[in-house]
Amino acid sequence: MASVGLFQTAFILGLEFVGPSKRVMFGVIGEFFFAFGEIILGLMAWGIRSWRMLQLVISAPVTCFVFYYWIVPESIRWLQTKGRHAQVVANLENIARINKKTIPLHLLRHHPLEEAESDESNDMAILINRPHKVTLLDVFRNPTMAFRTIFLIIIWITTTLTYYGLSYNAMDLGEDQGANKIYLNFLLSAVIEIPGYIFAWIGMEYFGRKWSLLISLFLSGIACIATGYLKGFLSMLLIFLVGKSNITTAFAIIYVYTAELFPTNVRNTVIGLCSMFARVGGMIAPFSTSLKQIYTPLPMLLFGLLSLLSSLLSITMPETLGEKLPDTIKDAIHIGSK
Secondary structure (H helix, E strand, O other): OHHHHHHHHHHHHHHOOOOHHHHHHHHHHHHHHHHHHHHHHHHHHHHOOOHHHHHHHHHHHHHHHHHHHHOOOOOHHHHHHOOOHHHHHHHHHHHHHHOOOOOOHHHHOOOOHHHOOOHHHHHHHHHHHOOOOOOHHHHHHOHHHHHHHHHHHHHHHHHHHHHHHHHHHHHHOOOOOHHHHHHHHHHHHHHOHHHHHHHHHHHHHHOOHHHHHHHHHHHHHHHHHHHHHOOOHHHHHHHHHHHHHHHHHHHHHHHHHHHHHOOHHHHHHHHHHHHHHHHHHHHHHHHHHHHHHOOOOHHHHHHHHHHHHHHHHHHHOOOOOOOOOOOOHHHHHOOOOO
């Protein structure tokens, strides 16, 4: 439970440190390490058969993150929303010094938003000059933001259920391979995530977040439904991996996309809220294999239909490609309206 919160907080903290042109790169690179972690976990589990020892080995390194408190600087956007302007300027100057850059003096003065010329300068001007206090209640008071949040929660639940559901159902793929079957299948489903993250990177950079999410969910839905009815092992395995790769793409996109749709004050809170509801899908996923007792293709049919529904919901979302991170509800509402 704590590790989930750690991942989300680190993701948001890093995302708020980079400009619009680097957000996709940062978001997807983090997901690559997620996939590498799964691969390492699969290999360690294969060698360490005691679950208690395995839990100890994978948990011990996390204690080192305590020292990050003295190493990682606070989010500049968060400091600005709290009105701590002196620390904002000090942190920016420290970052500029490390990168051997100089912050133009006009960006350190108070001036209207319209005077900022570029996206990157615009972001920095906002950081220094515009504190805004926004709460989660403000999000739900606005109909546009409320529906956006609800639709995203549904998409998060679907993505998590399908992602982990496919991971669990991978254990049943193929003929019996003895005691090593679950480890081999787990590793295979983890390795296929790497091209999924590559597709997410390319898609978000060149086609935008909205359509990349829609297409990945749609393809995952079609692949899941097809896998449920295929009989040949090789064809079933191929289409299954297409479904897993595409839902992985959607998983990578949804983190970046959600972060870009909400104001700074509630960005981490909204992602936490979406992730909290997404855990419902994560909790249901292990039991999805039991649905085969009712109807063999039922688990894959469930994943597929929910993915298709979520792809339709994503049509209602605005595009965030090239947009600055919003700092107010008004900013968030007008995303993609240009």
